[in-house]
Amino acid sequence: MYRLHGVLDWGSQVIRLTLAELALPFDFHQIDVAAGGLTSPDLLALNPFGRVPVLETPDGPIFETAAILLYLAETHGALAPLPGAPDRAAFLTWFMLVTNTVHPLTMTLLHPERPGGAEVAPAVADETHRQLRRHLALLDTVASTGAWWLSSERPSILSLFLVMLLRWIKAFPAYARHSIRLADYPALQAMAKGLETRPSLVAALHAEGLCGAVYSNPPCETPAEPA
Amino acid sequence: MYVLHYYPDTASLAVRMVLAELGVQHRCELIDREAGMLSSPAYRKMQPLGLIPAMETPDGTMFETAAILLYLADRHPGLAPAVGSPDRGDFLKWLFFTSTNAHTTLLQLFYPERTAGPDCVDHVLAHALPKMKQYLSLLDQAAGANPSWLSQDRPTMLGYYIAMLMHWLGGFGADHPLQINAADYPALFKILVLLEGQHATQAIAEDEGLGPTPFTAPLA
The missing domain is CATH 3.40.30.10 (Glutaredoxin)
Incomplete structure (x- = not known):
């Protein structure tokens, strides 16, 4: 257990x-x-x-x-290509990039004071946002190639991980100007829609206090900045 | 046949040492960095972000x-617990810890301007250094139990990965503010002594110009 x-x-x-x-x-x-x-x-x-x-x-x-x-x-024995599978190499490559680069960038977008303190947080957040969009664009091209582990058809540990990060980037950036448009990443958005409506996952999302378009289009919860 | 695209004293070093230690057939192709090869379409096709290393495998480039x-x-047992072994979870935990925390923070120490430009460098360094030391202490604690996957008695994959990071961290020099002393981490230090004595390491260290004690005293 x-x-x-x-x-x-x-x-x-x-x-x-x-x-x-x-x-x-x-x-x-x-x-x-x-x-x-x-x-x-x-x-x-x-x-x-x-x-x-x-x-x-x-x-x-x-x-x-x-x-x-x-x-x-x-x-x-499920939710990822296992050792010996022909797409294990590609899967590990993108899984590693998401965990050691996209995940830390996401956390920095939410907490830009962490890498260098409050004084430099706005500059850190701007640069982090730029780097995140570059990585999301790259992942969108991978998702559009039809690899099952980054698709809307069935979940993988990589797609489940990435849609959670997309949710946080969209919903909780430290600065509202950094909330992304998921429509800019159509393959990732389709993947997010596929996962959030999957019957086996809806109950688990509910247990997290989440329902609706929690991955594909969560509202941005950061107040807009004064003009 | 593996083809490792490498450049001396970059992250390709860990892969190169592991390939040599495993004794598997491979070829090392030097990246012509000075000629801008990292930005060339051919390299970007293998590595779209222009980073080192990239490796060609029978299953495509990774x-x-x-x-x-x-x-x-997965393919060559001996330096890490296999899938299904009771140690696999611990190995994965500390491998990912090393990649997502230690390696990432080390890059902030070496390239602090990448976080938010040149104006923020001092702030980034001041935050990254204590984190780096905390991560090394945690790895040292993990190594203290002499686990199979970070053994002090025989080479391991994770040991080589950490040794590469310690090689870089040891290069700041004794009076440098970012200086990190490998001897402050006694369990890791034993691993560094073991690994820099391996024939595989010595040949690569000579080829890449890393000196006779690349892990315990990189500046020697």
Whole structure:
């Protein structure tokens, strides 16, 4: 039995969706961030880094979103090309780019004070937005080639991961001017629509407190800046 | 047959050392960086962002250092736990940690202007250095238990990846504000000693001009 430690609409979301798609039972432990849950001894024992998600597995606790996703795909033989599959090389390439580049850029767009402090946050956010759009355009071209693991037909750990990032970029940028138009990335938007309407995922999204066009067109929740 | 497109002392180093350690047949093609090859249509077809390394495989061209390492681990057992082994989860956890946190923060130390231009460099460096040290401490703690996938006694894929990062971090010099001393991380240090003594490493270090002790004392 898996036990997932996380926060609603944080990175644990993609782990929940992956577990749901694999039809695996699990417990969810909601971390109370305001009460210091990220620095609690219980969490630090599972992840010395003090971050979520953490998934407790029969092989011990695993953290790092992408590591958990790949572990689940490999352990249960689904949602990613497995070793030996001809598209394993391409999949690993794009999966790695999303986790070590697109994910950090997304977090910086939401929290631009993190890389250099509040003083340089506007400049950091502008440059991050530029780099993110470049990477999303590249991923859109990959998604338009018809690879199943970046398509609307069936989910993969990569498509589930990426649509969560698209949601955050669209809904929660630190500056409203950085909210993206998903229509600029038609293949990614189609993928997002396909996943958010998939019956096996709708209930999991509901458990995250989400319904509707949560990936393909979530409203931007950042107030517009004064002109 | 693998073809690794490399340039001395760049991220291709980790892949090159792992290929040599695995003893698999491969060819290394030097990227003519000075002639602008990274921006050439031929290279961009392999690596659309113009980054190093790229590797041609029987399954097509791939890039991203850690992705190439994982792919090689699939095909050539010995340097990382295989899918299904009880250590696989721990290995993935620390490989992704290294790629998404340590490697990413290291790039901020070396190219701080990429985050938000030249005006923000001091701010970025001041934030990145303590993060880098925290990540190395966490890796050192993980290595302290001498796990199979980050062993102090035999070469591992993750060990080579971290050794490459430590090689770069050790290059700032003793009086440089960004200086990081490998000996502050004793478990990692043992791994660095082991790996720089490997024949595979020594031949590559000589070829790429990295000196006799590229990991423990890169400036020696």
